[in-house]
Amino acid sequence: MMKTFCARLMAAAAPLVLAFSLTAVPHGAHAQAAPAPALSTSPDASATAPTAAAPAAVAPVAAASAAAPTGASASAPAKVDNPYGVGALWAQSDLVAKTVLLILAIMSMGSWYVIVTKLLEQMRMGRQAKEVDNEFWNEGTVQAGTARLAEGSPFRFIADAGVHATRKHDGLRGKVDFADFVDLCIHRATERVQRRLSNGMSLLATVGSTAPFVGLFGTVWGIYHALTAIGIAGQASIDKVAGPVGESLIMTAIGLAVAVPAVLGYNWLLRRNITVMDDVREFSGELHSVILAGSAPA
Secondary structure, eight states: OHHHHHHHHHHHHHHHHHHHHHHTHHHHHHHHHSOOOOOOSSHHHHHHHHHHHHHHHHHHHHHHHHHHHHHHHHTOOOOOOOTTSHHHHHHHOOHHHHHHHHHHHHHHHHHHHHHHHHHHHHHHHHHHHHHHHHHGGGSSSHHHHHHHSOTTOHHHHHHHHHHHHHHSOOGGGGGSOHHHHHHHHHHHHHHHHHHHHTTTHHHHHHHHHHHHHHHHHHHHHHHHHHHHHHHHHTOOOHHHHHHHHHHHHHHHHHHHHHHHHHHHHHHHHHHHHHHHHHHHHHHHHHHHHHHHTTSSOO
16 A cells, blocks of 8 residues: 555646756756856755855856957958959959049040130120120221231131121122122131131030940940959859959949030030020121121222
């Protein structure tokens, strides 16, 4: 009977012992990580030893957590230049890519030079048109009015052409009607002024239409060499592909940055040329009428 009772008691206590052992495993792991406290036979020492060991175990952890920010800030990497910028593109590109960049740079400088110079020329012609209204038409003769105009002025160039037409109407030219001959000379001078005013506009049109394709050629060439180098190296990870391909795409961006100002400048200057040439043609028509009326003696 006693053996049967003990067997039943052990069978009932077995689950409790197993559950207690499972819950005690984490504490045992922490206990193995921390140094074991010294054993003492005194009851007071056994009661106070765990309490005294707890702060000792927490102190190194607190010190490590306090020192973590300082170590992280000390080991932070220094700021470096962008390895995928225009400088890296120039340093790592071959002769063809550098030639494309130089061509785009020359296109950009040429287009901006034309934009600035043509704008200054148009502004100067606008001031000269006001001088014509204030000085030329107030004189008694065409010769006197022409002398009042500035040297190099397109209006003076047209006035000189009209005066010379009255003096060259002889010989074979004399067989042509005087009015038609004067109109021909003034019209020829006006067309020359318009051609001179249009100089450089073809450059802006050329840059605006070809710069994107020049940049696209540089992009295709750069991507080709980048993929070739990646294939030879045998590394096709994203960090190996993104850098060279991104640098090649910069070529297209540069081409667009060169083309857009050229196109906008062309349209803007063309519209201003029309306004300036309206003043020039108005002056030419009035000059023709004055010469035919006999205000300027031949």
